[in-house]
Amino acid sequence: MSQLEVKALTCEYRSNPLGIDVIHPRLSWKIQSDRKGTLQSSYRIQVALDEAFEKLAWDSGVVGSEQSIHVVYAGEPLEARTRYYYRIRVGDNFGRESDWSDSAWWETGLLNQSPWRASWITPASAQLDPGTEAAFLLRTSFPVSAGVASARIYASALGLYELHVNGSRVGDEELTPGWTSYGHRIQYQTYDVTALLREGENGIGITLADGWYKGGMGDGLFRYGDRRAALLQLSVTYEDGTEAWVVTDSDWKAETGPVRYANIYHGEKFDARLVREGWSHGRYDASAWQPVETIEGPTNKLIAQENEPVRVTEEIRPIAAIVTPNGDTVLDMGQNMVGRIRLTVDAPAGTRIVLKHAEVLDREGNIYFGNLKEAKQEVEYIAQGAGTEAYAPKFTFQGFRYVRVEGYPGQADGLPLDRFVGQVLHTDMARTGSFACSDPLVNQLQTNIVWGQRGNFIDVPTDCPQRNERLGWTADAQVFVSTALFNYQGGPMFTKYMRDLKADQLPDGGVPFVIPNVSNGDSAAGWGDAAVIIPWTLYQSYGDVRLLEEQYDSMKAWVDYIRAQGENEYAWNTGFQFGDWLALDAKENSYVGATPRDLVATAYYAYSTRLLRNSAVVLGKSQDADAYSSLLEGIIAHFRGEYVTPFGRMASPTQTAHVLALVFDLVEGPIRARIARDLNDLIVENDYHLTTGFVGTPYLCFALSGNGYHQTAVKLLQQQSYPGWLYPITKGATTIWEHWDSIKQDGSFWSDNMNSFNHYAYGSIGDWLYRSVAGLDMDGTAPAYKKIRIHPKPGTRGMQGASASLESMYGEIHSGWRTADGLIEVTIRIPANTTAEVLLPGAQADQMLVNGSAIASAEGMSCGLATAEGLHITAGSGEYTFTYRNDELFRVAFTEDSFVREMLAYEADKELLIRHLPEVDRPPLKFYVKNLTLKQLIKDTSKGITQERVAGLLAELNRVEYQ
Structure with missing residues (x-):
């Protein structure tokens, strides 16, 4: 018997929420089916005051619709402090009808229906x-x-x-x-x-x-x-x-x-005698x-309460107790975490135990407190003297891996590790995503990204969890939100954050730097744009039209604020700007990168205007959509005239300038291709290192992969030397750092000032790992992954495989690929009530197997055109494994127009280059040859490099196969 079931019922993103103040709550569900290509054709919802469904508050009747997320309750007016039970049944495109789901419930809070009785x-x-x-x-x-x-x-x-x-x-x-x-x-x-x-x-x-x-x-x-x-x-x-x-x-x-x-920042003192x-x-x-x-x-x-509460979500044991060169006894938790230590002790009354928390050891091996600034991060416990006592602080949290312990009985003979437990605290969001690949260091990067998110999502998305800051910086939140929504279900968390932003937004539309607002600064590009970017990202990820509606006036106020700032309505070239904060091309003693601040501001102005226009379209605000489309055209024209030369190059030679122009779609056609090539050259010429800061880094690899330079992006990702994402991992990082060199190559620190070792912003690379490396993406025409885009990239040098999974609003999506001996295997999982567009590079329909059989006999999918990009397939729900071979994907392809630097990127190529053209590794040519092409070497006869020798090199190079 075929199976069609309704599972995972939620109300306002949550399972069985207690005490919600939503007058028209939204209900969502997932469908499980044993048939490929299943789509919902109808639903019926019943809501009742009793578990037997005898006292109905709403019966939707059979509704012909594919909608299975955010269906708005439309029954009798809800009463305060009342539990409502609901159940759902669906029909599908095969004519089947499910049984009723197991019942779920929500319970209303006070609904503001009467004044509080309490004082x-x-x-x-x-x-x-x-x-x-x-x-x-x-x-x-x-x-x-x-x-x-x-x-x-x-x-x-x-x-x-x-x-x-x-x-x-x-x-x-x-x-x-x-x-x-x-x-x-x-x-x-x-x-x-x-x-x-x-x-x-x-x-x-x-x-x-x-x-x-x-x-x-x-x-x-x-x-x-x-x-x-x-x-x-x-x-x-x-x-x-x-x-x-x-x-x-x-x-x-x-x-x-x-x-x-x-105190949140300083810690807690607990006297058990009292x-x-x-x-x-x-x-x-x-x-x-x-x-x-x-x-x-x-x-x-x-x-x-609007989001999930903060809870203890995990307990971890210390991996060691060490005695530092300074004589301190220090616990090593093995992980930079956020939360607290729970200790157990048998001690005489009045025994004073002090725990002081830190993130790292210095290069001498001593515990380092310098980056905490004024935050003490200290917990003191005074024993009661009544046998075994256990204690964990309640009204503070610390960011730490290491804990200096003072006063614990007998610690001179060694701390008993089983008496200490690290309790991890964060907003208790459901884990929804996972990523893994063939590179263990990249896998550690993903782990660090997740730990960084956990540690900085303590009810508010903060910049850092340890020093005397821990604020809801808007730029950090907006650059990371897409990554965050892959790793965890962030709907309620960011809904709460956006409502606070709207509440704190200034009368002129400006947006404070931090939310909730406890600062004196406001309204910088990339920071205030959180007002637009985050609601749009939530709509894209979850189909949350209601939040888009709620925030629309705030979004519009922000764009209109920018419009009033510049010397004309199409530019933002006045006022304070952070620019490309912490970029490595900044001048000495400056945090602001070399990319002109007005370029960054105008680029973000265009981006927010585009998203506002898109939001107006979604909400049916046609007049606004037309008005902001016209505004966007003017901003783009101004950007091109001001920041792009007549010959199609960026006037600013920074990596970030090129990235913003590409990712925010400010250039097109041949000029776009030229700028993409120039960006690639900037990366390669810098030996595959980045120089970007806060606003360039999140989009850098997208700019490369999306414009034909995915191989460069992967090489950049896998760069282990400073600066790059993997350099901190080679230094033992277990979270994301604030600076690319928070710990320098000699083991010294960047500085005591502003040097967090748990700062999630650069973890925004995670978004690209899911979408580009693993190939799990959405089709932008249908939000919440109703239409899925699967585009793996086998044949990437340095990667033999990658996979990602996402528990979407519709169910689990999976995209994975691996290569071995020239054979490519791609596995995908598509949830019921969705479809996917699959693009398989180098595949040919008549030479590929699907679940072990020819594609012509495959159920649930149809094969489309083969293009230069690959084979296009439309897949319905189900699990599919595609197997095919294409040796050309695994061969290098150099020509006489290739730069020498391209052959220096991988050891196998470099060895062949030097064997055939040893001159390139000897002075003086060695010092400048990397920026020459092979054709230029031939042309300069003084070098003695002939076309025949280059032909021999190319013949051997282009036989190199890699997996």
């Missing part, structure tokens, strides 16, 4: 200093009768909070309520505490720390307010339908507890505690 509370200032750095304990007791059906807590804080009920911790979320634009939006969380309540007296406890709201750092940026406060309401629903409430009010009590100090045993139980005696007071708080700004 914001804080310790009365006369008793407890609100400026103290110790965390507050807030508590109350309340009775519960028999017959509880359900119980929910809705809670938030000005600061960070952790909840306990009857001695048990509530939930596993960390660093709640998260970091938002507190002046406009503060999240609340919803917790199911039904199982924690008991008949009789019960207790609730809140631990309240500074967090991002009040916690300070060297320059005091984070002072949204000077008083912490908590807000909580507990709803208890009984089986007879009655309801009871417990809320924060003036009857609560307050005290300090064991957390004597807590633990108040049983303080969150109902019958705890709090008569000596201090009163609280209610204060006016931003209740009208409360929103339900």
